[in-house]
Amino acid sequence: MTATQSEVVLSDRLELFGINAGLADDCREIWSAVAPDEDDLFAAIRAPISAAVSDKAGLAALDARVRAAIARKYADIRAQAWVDEVRDCMAEAVALGAPRLAIFAALSAETRWVHDAVAAAWAEDRARFVRLSRALTILAHAQTEIFAAHIGALRRREDNERRTREGAAFNQEIMSIVDRTAGGSQRVRAQAADASQAARGMLGKTSEVAAAAEQSAVAMREAAQTAAGLIMAIEEARNEVEVAAGVATRAGDQASKAVKVSQALSAHVEAIESILGLIREIAGQSNLLALNATIEAARAGDAGRGFAVVAQEVKSLASQTARATDDIATKIGAIQSATKQTLEANDSIQHTVEEVQTSADRIRKAMEMQAQTVTMITAAVDETALAADSMSSTIAAIRADTENVASEIDEVEKSFGEVDAQMTNFKASAGKFVQNFAA
Structure with a gap:
């Protein structure tokens, strides 16, 4: 120095x-x-x-x-x-x-x-x-x-x-x-920018989810309406089945009555046959009597000629009676055959009616179960529709909150930008202070 x-x-x-x-x-x-x-x-x-x-x-x-x-x-x-x-x-x-x-x-x-x-x-x-x-x-x-x-x-x-x-x-x-x-502020700003971008991306996703939820709710309500219509259709079908079962029951009753009538008819025909047998026997005896009378008239000669004519007429009537009896027997046989076929047909009809009743009962029970199942499905669909509505409302609320969060994140990013500026000013002021302090 x-x-x-x-x-x-x-x-x-x-x-x-x-x-x-x-x-x-x-x-x-x-x-x-x-x-x-x-x-x-x-x-x-x-x-x-x-x-x-x-x-x-x-x-x-x-x-x-x-x-x-x-x-x-x-x-x-x-x-x-x-x-x-x-x-x-x-x-x-x-x-x-x-x-x-x-x-x-x-x-x-x-x-x-x-x-x-x-x-x-x-x-x-x-x-x-x-x-x-x-x-x-x-x-x-x-x-x-x-x-x-x-x-x-x-x-x-x-x-x-x-x-x-x-x-x-x-x-x-x-x-x-x-x-x-400043570095932390910049990182936070970058993170805030990323968070804001993510939040706005989530806004788009929540909008899509909200739209999908609304569509789901609409579809669920339509499904509920369809299920309700299906329940009504099943109920109507069940009613028709019950009506058919009633008709089959009545048909079975009527078939039973027809069987009983046919059985009674068969009994009457058998009674008629026994009567015809009696008539044949009487006709045979009448024919025999006429033959005997003719023989006796021949023995009597002229005195017995009139008696022979009567005997001949009796014999002719007996022959006609026998033929009529055979004809009646033939017709009664046909009636018996028809009655037997009727009985068999009535038995088959009664059996078929019973099967129809059994099938109708099974169908009715199945429809009742289907109705219960569809009712449960309808209830579940209703609950799902309500849940979809609730989810749509919740997503709307989330979207609103997300918009608020995105706005707040933007404010945070802006605030950290101001902090960066203030830190720059503070850095300059600190440098001046150090210079003045050391002077």
Whole structure:
């Protein structure tokens, strides 16, 4: 650092402390008394600092610089160079770990040692001793103020460096926080955008589902109506089957009655046959009587001629009766055959009617079961239709909620955009603050 760069400018202090050409001559005269024993002087100066510093190599380098600075000071007290060299020596001592009190102790040791050397050299020349003691006092005061100014400047420089470090650390931490926050905000914005897109995609899906649910509800209601119509048709068919079963029952009853009538007719025919048998027997006996009468009439001759005619007529009637009886027997046989066929047909009809009744009962029971099943299906379809309606309403509510969520997500994304802008502003403000803090 040059004199123009030094924070402690000697020229500002020359007049204040009375540092003039006369003082410069006195300082050179003082050094002439000190120079022969300067090693002892520097040992006294070094003692307070070496007690606090363990770096021997650093102490040796510092000792060389201190020797040069002190020699320059006594050689030309009005030169800025020794002030800057003292400043550098103090900074180096502090860097080695010497406390500030040790530095002032070294300055005090120098003043005492030089004063003792002057007293020893000119003890007999009182006027000279007083003049040089006065010069030492001025030098000590000026040097103490310069040391204090250097310490203050050093402290300010250290404070500035500390503030710079702290500001840099603060700025780095703030920038890191801002960057992380901005990164997180951007990620959240991206996630919000994805969520908004997904929500809007879900809106389309829910619209499709709502439409499908509505169509399903309509189809279910139509199915319920169809099932209701099917129940009515099954009920009508069951009624028709019951009517048919009633007709079959009546037909069975009538067939039973017909069987009974046919059986009665057969009994009557058998009775007629027995009567015909009796008539045949009577006709045969009449024919035999007529034959006997004819024989007796022939025996009687003319007296029996009339009786023979009657016998002949009786025989003729008996023959006609026999033929009529045979004819009736033939017809009765036909009647018996027809009656037998009628009985068999009636039995078959009755059996068929019974089968029809059994089938009708089975059909009626099956239709009743089908009606119950269709009723259950109808109830299930109704419940499904209600569920579809409810689902449609729920989906509509979900769609509304999804729209609200999508809008809120858009607001969140917008808010995080504002946060990004605020973080950018905060980052710039933090940078300015750190610059001002470190200045």
